[in-house]
Amino acid sequence: MKPGLGTQLRHLIELLDGAVQAVYEEAGIDYRPRYTPVMRALQTHGSCSIGQIAEAAGITQPAATQTVALMQKAGLVVAAPGATDARQKRIQFSAAGLALLPQLEQCWRATAAAADSLDQDLPYPCPPRWPTPSRPSNARVSARAYARPAASNNNTQGGFMNTAQQTVMPIPTFRHRMLAKPLVRGIVAALAVVVPLAAALMLSEAIAPKHLRVVWPNILAMLACLAGYGFYVRRVEKRPLLELSGPGAFGETLAGAGLGLLLSLGALLPLWLLNVYQVQGVNAWTVLLKPAAGMALVAVFEELLCRAVLFRLVEKSWGTRTALTVSLLFFILAHLPNEHISAIGVLNTGMAGVGLSAAYMATRRLWLPIGLHFVWNYLFDAVFSIPVSGQPAKGLLQGAMHGPEWLSGGAYGIEASVLTLLVWSFASLVLLRLARQRGRIFARPR
Numbered sequence: 001m002k003p004g005l006g007t008q009l010r011h012l013i014e015l016l017d018g019a020v021q022a023v024y025e026e027a028g029i030d031y032r033p034r035y036t037p038v039m040r041a042l043q044t045h046g047s048c049s050i051g052q053i054a055e056a057a058g059i060t061q062p063a064a065t066q067t068v069a070l071m072q073k074a075g076l077v078v079a080a081p082g083a084t085d086a087r088q089k090r091i092q093f094s095a096a097g098l099a100l101l102p103q104l105e106q107c108w109r110a111t112a113a114a115a116d117s118l119d120q121d122l123p124y125p126c127p128p129r130w131p132t133p134s135r136p137s138n139a140r141v142s143a144r145a146y147a148r149p150a151a152s153n154n155n156t157q158g159g160f161m162n163t164a165q166q167t168v169m170p171i172p173t174f175r176h177r178m179l180a181k182p183l184v185r186g187i188v189a190a191l192a193v194v195v196p197l198a199a200a201l202m203l204s205e206a207i208a209p210k211h212l213r214v215v216w217p218n219i220l221a222m223l224a225c226l227a228g229y230g231f232y233v234r235r236v237e238k239r240p241l242l243e244l245s246g247p248g249a250f251g252e253t254l255a256g257a258g259l260g261l262l263l264s265l266g267a268l269l270p271l272w273l274l275n276v277y278q279v280q281g282v283n284a285w286t287v288l289l290k291p292a293a294g295m296a297l298v299a300v301f302e303e304l305l306c307r308a309v310l311f312r313l314v315e316k317s318w319g320t321r322t323a324l325t326v327s328l329l330f331f332i333l334a335h336l337p338n339e340h341i342s343a344i345g346v347l348n349t350g351m352a353g354v355g356l357s358a359a360y361m362a363t364r365r366l367w368l369p370i371g372l373h374f375v376w377n378y379l380f381d382a383v384f385s386i387p388v389s390g391q392p393a394k395g396l397l398q399g400a401m402h403g404p405e406w407l408s409g410g411a412y413g414i415e416a417s418v419l420t421l422l423v424w425s426f427a428s429l430v431l432l433r434l435a436r437q438r439g440r441i442f443a444r445p446r
Helices: 005-026 033-045 050-057 061-073 095-121 143-152 174-179 182-207 216-237 249-273 290-318 320-335 343-363 367-383 418-437
Strands: 077-081 089-093 277-282 397-401
Touching (some): 033 050, 182 290, 249 367, 290 343, 343 418
16 A cells, blocks of 8 residues: 555655754764754744744744753753743753854754755755744745855856855764764763772772771762763763752752651651561761761762663663663662562662652752662661661661561661562652653653
């Protein structure tokens, strides 16, 4: 059965979009063709509301909203309160978006030149394209009208140089072509986090005896992996470090810490009431100090690797659902070697991975999941003396678990208890719903 005209046109559009996407990837630019109408609107008008973008781009408001959300995640645009009405958000270029414009304009000129060349070979002109920023936004000028004045100004020896000859696309280097591949980029990003951390720990071990390596090596390693990730983002992705930006960081970290406290008490309080968790004494308050740096390192490192690198890059290429699945499986695999892990422990680890990813999705920043991750680990290790992921703990309270393993968690700790599964499942659902309400769950890009 021969496909209908509409099906054939949709297939043609998919082929054209794919070809243009390939041009961006070969040029080493992390960019989608669907962003172009929004970029053009902002380039022409400066700051726009969603409605103005939709009108200027000739798309529906829901489509404009979804595209702008993707561009915000990519760090190309930012939303700011309106000058007269703070409730109305105005969309404008971010610093990264402005910095990317010169490269984009080279690609746009090249694709325009290719379209002009095709236009000249056809018996009828192609429909008009988006006007350049230097022309009025309501100009209805065909592609032929854009190309031919430039051609007539370049007549030489009875011929003329067409626009495609004037526009020379830079040949992407091998490095740019490789870094355009999601897998390669993910490996580079992971190495940017892991290598500085390992180097910092090895350096501290080499320059200081064991009795002096108490707190500062963990702090040094944490700062090293943060610096490594920041270096990767700025040098490879060439964008601002929005997921770790300073404004609002304290409040989001505090909110994550508060959520971690609620989840910890929600899981432990019933066990204490049931006499499953028993406090047998109190240690010196100084035991609270030593685990803090180590737990901070664990929280920062795992959130960088699992959320900022794995989840974010997978989501960019394959959508939110795939990213959740991949990051959940990776989080489970990373904890499987831990001693005393059980089937319930595996389920709880996966659910915690979903909850931490949902915390990242709700804000598109790392501070909330870092605060949540740190407080959960720290309270059970440094305060309640309950093993964390199978690691022995000695905290302020001399606590001990009794009763069936499915309830107490056994030697693996409370992370193998069914109560942990309940509280993390509830938190994950709430955070996922919040992310959906904020429009931060994305389908697989076409």
